[in-house]
Amino acid sequence: MVAAALSRIFAALADPTRRDMVARLSVGDATVNQLAEPYEMTLQAVYKHLRVLEDAGLVSRPPGPQPRPVHLEAEVFDLMDKWIERYRRQAEERYRRLDAVLEAMNESTSSEADERKGSAA
């Protein structure tokens, strides 16, 4: 289900360490030890973060013997992007319509003012 998948992806990215892992993996695959290096946390904590990213489909690790490189599944960004773009576009269209209404109101006000000016002359 898309809704459940989206919830998992957004929740996974709500943590700064997990976002940092995604950022680093976008440059290249890395082993868990390489990934863990810059963080002041136990390897167990790193594995926990990785599991959240894996459950969200954001990273994968090929089956096989250690060390297995962690790989970023960048296609998952598409799901999030589609959601964001849809509502962003809807909101923008709405603002555009509002602007058009305001402009039309301004125009009718200024033409009324012109008419008043004209009749006063």
Added chain:
Amino acid sequence: MVAAALSRIFAALADPTRRDMVARLSVGDATVNQLAEPYEMTLQAVYKHLRVLEDAGLVSRPPGPQPRPVHLEAEVFDLMDKWIERYRRQAEERYRRLDAVLEAMNESTSSEADERKGSAA
């Protein structure tokens, strides 16, 4: 701080009810009662969700007497978008470089094969 803001935005959107609220507000402002209508939850629960969205900067309510319409702050999507796009682009570039390397390897393999074929003829 951008990192803390991003964490709040992603966490706010990790809940399907809150995403639904954002989706509905993208079409137009709504009062809390209007927003609450389709959900089978207490008004208190709706206010709690709204507070999470407000803390993330995703919605706002103008000060003043009730009913105050809830307004979507669609610009906040930009922050999320920038983050996603940056790492998506980085990952795509990397795949492109990988493809180029693989292609070059294929070409050199096939030209070696051609050479072998040539010497056999």
